[in-house]
Amino acid sequence: MAAMQLQLQPPQASSIAGQIDQLYYLLTGITLFFTVLIFSIIFYFMVKYRRRSKDEKPQDVHPSLMLELGWTIIPSLICVVIFVWSSSLYMRAYNPPANAVEVFVIGKQWMWHLQHPEGPREINELHIPVGVPIKLTMTSQDVIHGFYVPDFRVKKDVLPGRYTSMWFEATQEGTFHLFCTEFCGTNHSAMIGWVYAMSPKDYAGWLANGEKSESMAQQGEQIFNHYTCNYCHVADGSGRGPSLVGIFGKPEKLASGEMRMVDEGLIHQALTEPNSVPVAGYAPIMPTFKGQFTEDQILQLIAYVKSLGSQERANAK
Amino acid sequence: MSTATIDLHEAPADSSLNYLNNGYGLKSWLLTLDHKRIGLLYLGTITFMFLIGGVAAVLMRLNLIEPTGALVEPDTYNKLFSIHGIIMVFFFLVPSIPATLGNFLIPLMIGARDVAFPKLNLMSWYVFLTGCCFILYAVAAGGVDTGWTFYPPFSSSYSHSHVVAAALGIFIAGFSSILTGLNFIVTIHKMRAPGMTWFRLPLFIWSMYATSLIFVLGTPVIAVTLMLLAAERLLHVGIFDPAIGGDPLLFQHMFWFYSHPAVYIMILPGMGVVSELIAAFSRKKIFGYSFVAFSSLAIAIISFVVWGHHMFVTGQSIYAGLVFSVLSFVVAIPSAVKVFNWTATLYKGSISYEAPMLYALGFIGLFTMGGLTGLFLASLATDVHLNGTYFIVAHFHYVMVGGAVMAYLGGLHYWWPKITGRLYPDLWARFAALIIFVGFNLTFFPQFLLGYLGMPRRYGVYPAEFQVLNVMSSAGASVLAIGYLIPLIYFYWSWNYGPPAGPNPWGAKGLEWEIASPPPTENFTSPVVITEEPYNYPTADAEVALE
Numbered sequence: 001m002a003a004m005q006l007q008l009q010p011p012q013a014s015s016i017a018g019q020i021d022q023l024y025y026l027l028t029g030i031t032l033f034f035t036v037l038i039f040s041i042i043f044y045f046m047v048k049y050r051r052r053s054k055d056e057k058p059q060d061v062h063p064s065l066m067l068e069l070g071w072t073i074i075p076s077l078i079c080v081v082i083f084v085w086s087s088s089l090y091m092r093a094y095n096p097p098a099n100a101v102e103v104f105v106i107g108k109q110w111m112w113h114l115q116h117p118e119g120p121r122e123i124n125e126l127h128i129p130v131g132v133p134i135k136l137t138m139t140s141q142d143v144i145h146g147f148y149v150p151d152f153r154v155k156k157d158v159l160p161g162r163y164t165s166m167w168f169e170a171t172q173e174g175t176f177h178l179f180c181t182e183f184c185g186t187n188h189s190a191m192i193g194w195v196y197a198m199s200p201k202d203y204a205g206w207l208a209n210g211e212k213s214e215s216m217a218q219q220g221e222q223i224f225n226h227y228t229c230n231y232c233h234v235a236d237g238s239g240r241g242p243s244l245v246g247i248f249g250k251p252e253k254l255a256s257g258e259m260r261m262v263d264e265g266l267i268h269q270a271l272t273e274p275n276s277v278p279v280a281g282y283a284p285i286m287p288t289f290k291g292q293f294t295e296d297q298i299l300q301l302i303a304y305v306k307s308l309g310s311q312e313r314a315n316a317k
Numbered sequence: 318m319s320t321a322t323i324d325l326h327e328a329p330a331d332s333s334l335n336y337l338n339n340g341y342g343l344k345s346w347l348l349t350l351d352h353k354r355i356g357l358l359y360l361g362t363i364t365f366m367f368l369i370g371g372v373a374a375v376l377m378r379l380n381l382i383e384p385t386g387a388l389v390e391p392d393t394y395n396k397l398f399s400i401h402g403i404i405m406v407f408f409f410l411v412p413s414i415p416a417t418l419g420n421f422l423i424p425l426m427i428g429a430r431d432v433a434f435p436k437l438n439l440m441s442w443y444v445f446l447t448g449c450c451f452i453l454y455a456v457a458a459g460g461v462d463t464g465w466t467f468y469p470p471f472s473s474s475y476s477h478s479h480v481v482a483a484a485l486g487i488f489i490a491g492f493s494s495i496l497t498g499l500n501f502i503v504t505i506h507k508m509r510a511p512g513m514t515w516f517r518l519p520l521f522i523w524s525m526y527a528t529s530l531i532f533v534l535g536t537p538v539i540a541v542t543l544m545l546l547a548a549e550r551l552l553h554v555g556i557f558d559p560a561i562g563g564d565p566l567l568f569q570h571m572f573w574f575y576s577h578p579a580v581y582i583m584i585l586p587g588m589g590v591v592s593e594l595i596a597a598f599s600r601k602k603i604f605g606y607s608f609v610a611f612s613s614l615a616i617a618i619i620s621f622v623v624w625g626h627h628m629f630v631t632g633q634s635i636y637a638g639l640v641f642s643v644l645s646f647v648v649a650i651p652s653a654v655k656v657f658n659w660t661a662t663l664y665k666g667s668i669s670y671e672a673p674m675l676y677a678l679g680f681i682g683l684f685t686m687g688g689l690t691g692l693f694l695a696s697l698a699t700d701v702h703l704n705g706t707y708f709i710v711a712h713f714h715y716v717m718v719g720g721a722v723m724a725y726l727g728g729l730h731y732w733w734p735k736i737t738g739r740l741y742p743d744l745w746a747r748f749a750a751l752i753i754f755v756g757f758n759l760t761f762f763p764q765f766l767l768g769y770l771g772m773p774r775r776y777g778v779y780p781a782e783f784q785v786l787n788v789m790s791s792a793g794a795s796v797l798a799i800g801y802l803i804p805l806i807y808f809y810w811s812w813n814y815g816p817p818a819g820p821n822p823w824g825a826k827g828l829e830w831e832i833a834s835p836p837p838t839e840n841f842t843s844p845v846v847i848t849e850e851p852y853n854y855p856t857a858d859a860e861v862a863l864e
Contacts, residue, residue, distance in 0.1 A: 006785045006786070007764060007770060007782060008770070009769075009770075010770050019698075020699060020701075020702055021695065023698055023699055024693070024699055024702075024769070027692055027693050027696065027699060030689065030692070031686065031689040031690060031692070031777060032678065034685060034689055035682070035685055035686050035689065038656060038660060038681065038682065038685050039665075039682055041660050042660060042663065042678055042681065042682070045660075045663035045664060045666070045668065046663070046670070046678070047669060049599070049663060049664070049665060049666050049667065049668050050668050050669070050670075051600075051667045051668055051669040053448055056667045057598075057600070057667065057854075057855050057856055057857040058599065058601050058665055058666045058667040058856055058857065059665040059857050060599050060856040060857070061601070061604065061661075061664055061665050062663075063604065063605060063606075067605075067657075067661065068605050068608050068654070068658075070539065070656060071653065071657040072650060072653075072654055075649070075650055075653045076650055079646035079647075079649065079650070079692070080646075082646070082692060082696050083642060083643055083646050083695075083696065085697040085698075086642070086696035086697050086699065087639055087642060087698075089697075089698040090635075090638070090697035090698045090701070091635065093698070094635055109475070126708060128430070142470070142475060142477050143468075143470050143471040143474075144468055144470070144471065144565055146630065146705055146773075148705065148706075148771070150702070150706075150770065150771020150774065151771070153702040154701065154702075155630050155701050155702065155704060155705065156630050156632065157630050157631045158564065159559075159566070159631070159632065160558075160560065161557045161559025161560070162437050162559070162563070162632070164631075164632035177771065177780065178771070179771065179773045181704070181773045181774075182468070182705065183395075183463075183464050183466075183471070184466070184471060185395075185462070185471060185475060185476070186391050186395065186462075187391055187775075188391075188393050188395070188775060188776070189391065189394075189775070189776035189777050189778045189779060190391070190778065192780070222806055245385055249719030269361045270807060301508070
């Protein structure tokens with residue numbers, strides 16, 4: 001059977017996979033060293049000090065503060081080394097590079113919806129270019145899921161009602177498993193898919209050949225106008241609601257005086273519970289859109305608001 | 318002799334009367350206030366629960382022989398691993414050593430007539446039994462499919478299984494833990510015999526004391542958490558489900574605030590048992606007694622501030638991640654100190670290899686591996702890859718099965734002659750210990766590799782590339798299952814036909830070995846006064862000095 005192969009190491013297919021594996025090897029080495037050490041000592045003592053007669057009396061051993069301190073301090077130092085190495089690697093790999101390409105992920109029982117800003121949507125498949133950092137902005141339509149690509153060594157939970165993000169950069173072409181790692185019900189183990197890492201050229205071809213569709217921002221603009229959001233959120237700021245132009249990624253003052261960064265989470269909150277985040281200087285009259293939008297539509301609206309920022313910057317230049 | 322006032326060989330007038338033959342009727346058991354009988358009531362109950370949890374595990378491993386699922390539908394598989402986890406954690410491991418050996422031994426080891434509150438003790442068994450009934454009802458009525466972690470909003474708003482019955486079962490059983498912990502704390506504080514100072518206590522008592530602290534401080538949190546979950550599920554109060562205004566991560570914080578200390582509830586008593594076994598079978602005082610004793614307390618305290626390492630990939634802030642990571646490394650140190658001290662105890666000892674010692678040595682080896690693989694998960698960068706995979710399953714089972722269950726079996730074999738007054742065939746017991754050790758490693762070592770390769774846990778079907786390791790694991794599980802059945806058979810034989818054990822078959826030190834086996838109902842027939850250190854085995858050097 002071709003499938004019956006014993007594989008011991010997953011491919012290193014992302015920019016951080018090699019670094020994670022180095023740490024993994026170090027930890028494996030430490031584990032093996034101490035396991036072998038303890039086993040050897042126990043076996044040695046077992047043989048050397050086995051009871052030879054029924055009323056044998058053991059020799060006296062005096063307590064040793066130096067030994068106690070030694071085997072407290074040495075493991076502590078080893079832990080410090082691991083902690084520093086691991087945490088610095090984690091922090092370096094935590095924030096996505098500025099040039100990361102964003103892809104949106106929605107988990108729902110039991111499939112993955114993926115949407116590219118250019119418009120293409122995928123189910124349980126994600127096409128990405130090799131050598132380009134990809135940032136995933138993720139949310140769930142129902143329960144908690146977990147987005148995991150073992151060959152990239154990345155994982156993050158996908159939660160309802162909030163956005164989590166993670167990023168990776170594929171370093172080799174190929175197809176890589178995508179798993180759900182947070183138990184989500186009946187078909188949890190079938191909530192799997194594939195990541196297709198392609199050369200940038202092939203990726204451009206894939207984008208071009210796919211079903212022609214509008215970009216997420218354009219789809220968001222249609223929703224924005226269809227629900228007459230534009231009646232109040234007028235671009236020049238003369239409406240009953242704040243202008244959304246250039247607002248994304250900047251702090252906004254709330255009626256309470258608190259400054260909040262306008263990000264995906266705040267827009268989600270403003271749509272579903274508008275009265276919890278009234279903007280300073282505006283009456284809290286926005287109706288709630290809770291239950292009216294799917295998570296996909298909210299992401300499109302977010303993409304639209306984001307695009308307003310970049311348009312403004314483009315105009316300013 | 319540590320107790321000058323007791324003479325073992327001169328038995329009391331009615332020497333045939335002990336706690337076992339002091340009444341045979343059902344009532345004499347169901348209404349008993351004797352801590353020893355209550356320990357046996359627990360023993361029977363948790364053995365039954367262990368068998369149910371074990372059957373669920375066997376069915377899971379059978380299903381995983383084929384990538385497409387060899388045996389059951391996905392929903393059934395989800396219920397199997399949920400039942401396995403819930404029963405093994407809350408209804409076997411948590412009560413295992415404290416409620417059986419702890420109940421039986423604490424008064425004997427400290428020279429007391431009984432625990433401080435015998436009626437409360439009996440009540441805690443009935444409370445536990447009620448919890449068991451709820452969970453068995455949940456199983457019989459169709460099962461529960463949330464995993465033992467009950468994460469909302471799945472458990473509160475989406476699952477169609479018997480979540481509330483299961484949560485109530487754990488809630489009720491939790492009160493049994495609290496009452497037992499309270500009883501033990503008071504007993505250890507107030508019931509020690511004259512001369513039994515804190516530093517003359519056997520290390521088993523220290524570990525039971527640390528465990529009891531976690532029982533009392535931690536269990537109310539899981540009780541509250543599960544009640545809130547039930548309230549959300551039944552009354553749709555928005556607490557955890559964001560669709561009705563809740564916060565799903567709040568549950569995880571509260572759940573792990575109890576459940577991480579709870580893994581120390583499961584392992585600390587095992588550490589206590591192993592300290593006793595190592596001392597008895599190498600005829601040595603435990604090396605670094607006070608370091609071993611205080612490391613138990615350190616573990617109990619630090620265990621309350623490491624819960625966030627279960628949530629590194631939930632979107633928790635990077636700084637919270639760093640703090641929980643460093644604290645998780647800190648909690649590893651006292652465990653390492655214990656391992657080194659146990660190993661050093663063997664040095665220049667007089668070591669014999671009866672079955673309990675084999676379990677103790679197995680514990681040290683497997684716990685070392687379980688503990689060291691925990692470093693992979695305390696470390697942020699590697700945890701991101703390994704969290705939620707079979708690596709977690711393997712690590713957890715190395716600590717809980719390789720550690721806690723090995724220690725439980727070792728303790729049961731060590732004190733069985735004291736509990737029943739009878740011997741079991743040591744050759745069979747050694748054979749079973751070996752089978753269990755081999756079967757355990759065959760089952761769980763491949764799971765480390767599976768996890769590193771990326772196989773997620775809780776998958777009833779899986780990609781074909783994971784099959785070889787899964788088949789190995791399932792094969793190991795069948796060996797392990799046989800290993801667990803052998804002691805059931807020879808313990809049954811021993812209970813009925815075993816030769817008399819005598820008061821101290823191992824030549825061990827400790828108050829419990831100075832009275833008859835089985836002990837008389839009143840434990841000590843004459844007043845107990847302690848005049849010497851624990852584990853005061855005579856040494857060759859001391860004899861030389863005397864000459």
